[in-house]
Amino acid sequence: MKINERLFPTIIIVTFVLFLLIALLLGFRPGHGGGPSSAAPAPFMLSWLGGVVL
Amino acid sequence: MTARTKTKAQKKPTPLMTIRHRIQAFAVLATFLLGLRHVLPGKASTGGSFDAFCPFGGIETLLPYLFRGETLKTTNLLNFAILFGVLGVSLVAGRAFCGWLCPLGALQEKLARLARKLSGEKRHIRGKKSAARFPMRLPKRVDKWARYIKYLLLGIILWVSVTAVYPPLHFLCPVRAVFSFQMTGLLWSVLITFVVTSLLVERFWCKYLCPLGAALAIFNKIAPLRLRVDDHKCVDCGRCDVECPMDIADAHANSRDLECIQCLECLETCALKDTVTLEMITIQAPHDA
Numbered sequence: 001m002k003i004n005e006r007l008f009p010t011i012i013i014v015t016f017v018l019f020l021l022i023a024l025l026l027g028f029r030p031g032h033g034g035g036p037s038s039a040a041p042a043p044f045m046l047s048w049l050g051g052v053v054l
Numbered sequence: 055m056t057a058r059t060k061t062k063a064q065k066k067p068t069p070l071m072t073i074r075h076r077i078q079a080f081a082v083l084a085t086f087l088l089g090l091r092h093v094l095p096g097k098a099s100t101g102g103s104f105d106a107f108c109p110f111g112g113i114e115t116l117l118p119y120l121f122r123g124e125t126l127k128t129t130n131l132l133n134f135a136i137l138f139g140v141l142g143v144s145l146v147a148g149r150a151f152c153g154w155l156c157p158l159g160a161l162q163e164k165l166a167r168l169a170r171k172l173s174g175e176k177r178h179i180r181g182k183k184s185a186a187r188f189p190m191r192l193p194k195r196v197d198k199w200a201r202y203i204k205y206l207l208l209g210i211i212l213w214v215s216v217t218a219v220y221p222p223l224h225f226l227c228p229v230r231a232v233f234s235f236q237m238t239g240l241l242w243s244v245l246i247t248f249v250v251t252s253l254l255v256e257r258f259w260c261k262y263l264c265p266l267g268a269a270l271a272i273f274n275k276i277a278p279l280r281l282r283v284d285d286h287k288c289v290d291c292g293r294c295d296v297e298c299p300m301d302i303a304d305a306h307a308n309s310r311d312l313e314c315i316q317c318l319e320c321l322e323t324c325a326l327k328d329t330v331t332l333e334m335i336t337i338q339a340p341h342d343a
Contacts, residue, residue: 003279005321005332009073011279012143012150019142023135030102030132 071322074153078160085157089233103128104234105221109151110266112137114211114221126221140266144273148280148310152260152267153299153317158229159260163299165249166256181293181323189256191301200262201313208265228259257299260315271312278335281309281321287329294320294330306330 003011085107092104105111111133115125125131143151152159166189170178175186192200214222224230225238231245251258260267274280283306294305297319302311305320309330324330 001334001336003332003334005070005318008070008147008150008279008318008332009077009154012147012154013077015142015146016139016151016155020135020139022142023138028131028135028138030106030130 148274148277153315165252
């Protein structure tokens, strides 16, 4: 299916923002530096991937 | 239209590339402000360190996060969110992030343009080989093998990251060297190397060293939004080869090349109507894949 090339910038920017928002909504939010305290979504990720609730 | 107004019209950058350059300028400005924000006094650490906004930081800290349950120092979960955004773009349009949104790629293109001006190009004519000496192309054989360095670097960084405390690229990152304003001796040498190599070879970092580009390259093979060249219409004039910032040999025949950054320069340069087009591969048309 042919796409108008003028739409390309809009497509990539909208996709970037959309995926960024999804990630933020999933809990990948800014913290302060590294360390174990920033590992909050790990159990969610693992349970989502393996069906195991940690 | 008089000859004079026609010349003026030809001088104007084509609309799509103007949009691309504006988006790139915005990406550079945003990264510059982000770097500035982290050296200004006050609550500068909201959102984490400068590294926390880097999509490649998400790759660097992925294995430590999965194996040890913690992110590397100077990175945090925001890295994953930004990486997720970049992966989203790559899933749809291959390495379009490199061609449209990467601030480092944008700077390299600006530096290449500066090099062309400094080395004798008076006026750039789209599709015509420049008389300027720089930026030059490395010999084909060297170029071919040097492009594998970035994949090797990506492998080493992933390997080292498992036991690392800081992101492996933290002390050598060119984005930090250009934008972070927190310079060390090592970062100064990275900055000088970055500027000099970008003046000598267009998108030197992207072609040979960028590990993020290496990680995104595979998406060029699976992304549904891609360039398509009509072989029946293409006359093999080589205009697209001249404009390709990644110096892909026979760009018209290699629109799915791992090196392609989907900048659409070839599409804009092609003088034959509907020869290079943008297409979305659909399930209904598997023969297009």
